[in-house]
Amino acid sequence: MGNYLKNIWETLTTMLTGMRVTLQHLWYIRRDNVTLQYPEERWPRPERDIGFDHSNYNVIRSRLHVDIDDCIGCLKCERACPVDCIKIETVKVPNRGEDIRSIGHTGVTVNGTKKAMVVSRFDIDMTECCYCNLCTYPCPEECIYMTGGPNSEKHDIDYEFSEYDRNDLIYRFAKKVSDEEIESATSISAGGES
């Protein structure tokens, strides 16, 4: 009988304690509230100051972006990708570091590297990208990066990219160029010079 009453007593006290906790939360409605009203309020991007030069850091993992004019076609990012979502094709140019205007090819990167390749294809399939950030580290020209963070000046941050068609999420950064086009483009310029 004592046990029976003790059980009832324990049940009552512990349940009332629980109800007290929930009532407190009901009373102080806004105290611990963490919900964001999404379209009006956006998720705050963490402010990040790591105290020193952080040009190598891509801390926000948003969408991948390539500054295609800087790409020298070294294929390092393609090799680093664990899910093979980057596809690069290159064509050799006859004269290293020379602009080919007719196909919009810039010969020299921002860092001053002379390009030996025309990147005729640079596709990133963002449906497969696993946001591991591995491709951004080996890049010698720092031209592939996650948008946002220290790169937010170069490219707007975009968390909410969405498309109606799945294929639209394959980003094609390079303009498609065939071998013949390059040949003809270079031969014209070569002919002009001679």
Next chain:
Amino acid sequence: MIVDQLIDWFPTSAAWPGLTFIIVVILCAVPVFLFIAVYALVAIYGELKISSFIQDKVGPMGQGVGLHAWRWGLLQPVADALKLILKEDIIPSSADKKLFILAPFIVFIGAFIAFSALPFSQTIIIADMNIGIFYILAVSSLGVIGIILAGWSSNNKWSLYGAMRSAAQIVSYEIPAALSIVVVIMLTSTMSMQGIIQYQSGVVWGFLPNWLLFNNPFTFLAFIIFFISGVAECNRTPFDIPEAESELVAGAFTEYSGMRYAFFFLSEYANMFVVSGVAAAAFMGGWQSPIPGMFDTPGWGLFWFMSKSMFLIFMMIWFRWTFPRLRVDQLMDVCWKGFIPISLFNIFGVGIWYLIVG
């Protein structure tokens, strides 16, 4: 009451009593249905908001084009109801079609007809039967038949589990609920709802209103038992094992969708109101004002009754978002080893109290 008055008022009553009766019944039923619908919307909104606030969320915050409803999401239950109505009505191919269609209506009827004996105020009661409280107890257990039909006809193992659990649970918890009401009947010597409420006028212990809840310790205990049994009869947490969503997916209602599911939903909320209403009427003085002698016009009576019922509904919502769920055998334990002995003891105690205190 209302039924009698209407029948008297109709000029045709002498000539065609049968026709008059049917007209009057429809005239009473339509407002009750509308009341249930509106009340359910309010209760769903309340549940959404209260649960959100308890859980540190914000709840619905604005629905509808251009109608941001003052940014409080007031139209959320309407949107929910619209969604349920517009949804495709799916009947499983292997279901027992007739019973499957019939089940939600039976469940709803069980909750619906109990409203006819609920005393909303001094004058607003559809039929003040001399066995009113007995009638409510009787018809409110009709719903279990519907749940069993739903579980059986769905041809789904989860549904069957839910239905069997529900049947065992509701039938068991009828007993402590009824035994607690026996305490009330013993004191008031009437089964009429209005009679019970009228008994509770005046003052007790010097300052408290003479509600049965405060009348003596045994009635207080009876109130607690009745209310908890009521929660169990409504299949609300912590007694929601028939639809235990983490175990049985949705229990007896697994296969239901759209409008049929909405009816189950509606009857759950209607049942909550019936239980709260009966508890308010039988133990909390119904439409009696909490300050004896003041605010006791019929209009105030409606207000008092509604606020008492709503308070009890709030308690149910509060329970739901605080407690874990009991297991099915523990549920039976609580009923058969806890509530029934205590309520039997209660009847005995009230008898003694009545003899000694008077």
Next chain:
Amino acid sequence: MGIVKGDQMVLNIGPQHPSTHGVLRLKVVTDGEIVSDIEPIIGYLHRCFEKHCENSTYEQVIPFTDRCDYIASMNNNFGYVVAMEKLMEIKVPDRVEYIRIIMAELNRIASHLLALGVYGLDVGAFTPFLYMFRDRERILDIFELTCGARLLYNYMWVGGVSHDLPVGFVETVYGFLDYFEPKLKEYNEILTYNKIFIERTADVGVLPPEVAISYGVSGPNLRGSGVKWDLRKDEPYSIYDRFDFDVPVGEGTVGTTGDCWDRFYVRMLEMIESAKILRQALKDLPQDGDVHQAIPKKIRPPKGSIYQRTESPRGDLAYYIISDGSPQPYRLKMRSPAFTALSVLNEISRGWMLSDVIAILGSLDIVLGEIDR
């Protein structure tokens, strides 16, 4: 699964079911509510992680380990890099070690919060679940601050970590700990000591220590059975030997030792211990140092094999790595703690009711991504 008798019924819990914690199917033979046999059927999330690894370089394996136990990705990274560093005999700087410990322990708290919250959901209490998720969110914020990702970090690299700590990180974590430690009381009040919860979990699904060891059950599940075994204490890897913390074990406070409540409560206590470790690590964290300095240019481990065990929130997470000297692992086997924990389910839940099976399954804290790999 033997012959189903006339009064028995086969019930499929899952693959789509609210409380199977992923895509798990339980083939349950029931007699009314009583469960007489359970066969867990796994593999719905199988993606052959080990074959993937054989075809990728050692760096590329790290994102895959993230996705095995997606609740505790940091710990999975940690186990892998500890194994790799041992195989390659790399000595990482102290600062990196401390950062790793901080991240691993934060993730342990996050993982336990999820496990406990979802366990509340399994037994029907919705509110504690959201309270715990609310606090887990703060940990994820800290991770986002550090490495930009909230769930799948790819943070720990062989020989270092991918990002240095941001300015103000230490204060943020201290702030979180100050916020978090009082919240444990609230969890206990609303769930742990609730009588209904105790009724649901005490004496249910008792896992005796010898059965647990024979089934290879590890981590909080093993400690819940009263076995004081924690790899952080008993076989310290990284720098866990520098910290002072206790190993909580189940004591049968409200029921039998090794019941669901013990397994639950051990996790609750472990969060306190993790907070303790965090405070010590934050205090001793070396102020500066390059987190990248020990990262090898090319990861080509010498020929050989290694079996390295680490303590993940779910238990004994081990990597068996065989290297043939090439930049790709010859064979990489992951010994997942949840896999062994699930295998014991049949043993401890026979004879209980259907609702208890859900409770027992929840108390084992499985992650299907790790079981199916």
Next chain:
Amino acid sequence: MTDNLEKLIKEAVEKALEGDMDAINNIEDRVTRSKAKAALVKAKREVAKVETEASPDEDSNDSFDSKEDKTTNEHIAELLIQQFSDDINKELSSQDHIQIQSKNWLVISTYLRDDPACLFDSLQCITGVDLGEESDLEVRYNLHSMTHRHAVEIRISCPRNKAKVPSVESIWRIGDWFERETYDMYGIEFEGHRDLTRILLPEDWEGWPLRKDYEVQETYHGIVVPKVKDGWE
């Protein structure tokens, strides 16, 4: 100037190799610091190279019984040799594993679990290994003792065509699932297992995925297994 720098770098690297990383971190000039780091990495690699060459290779058969302080593996191997001298492959065993033959594995495992000197009550892991397309398959058992707190690795190799190993499911219960997993991935049959079926893959899967000679099927249940996705060539 350059001589000075080189000297500085050399000193710093020497210190760093002894464990004093600050020596390098304290170098103020950035270029020098990075040079020092590069030199350090180089030096470390050389050290590691020397060590790896010195340390016994995985399959080397020397250094068995030769060292003074023995690893658990060697200790247990000695015990096993006393009991089951025919079943232990002494040549292939080394200080980090014991190579045994599959025939008496059930008896040996019972001994390993029950002998007071071993008491390996917990089977940590079963790893299947394909030693190459032309060679054998191997099963590796990592055992651990909760009482003595020591661990041992047992390896059993079996021919590729007739891969059969006695099951230890009755010794360690977790063997049940681990063996099913190894069977699933390598097709190694564990004799005496109650229910040796595929565990992770579907029952009707063809082939053993983790074998080195596994080829992806063309179709599965009539669905063509895509090798290249659309628009991606």
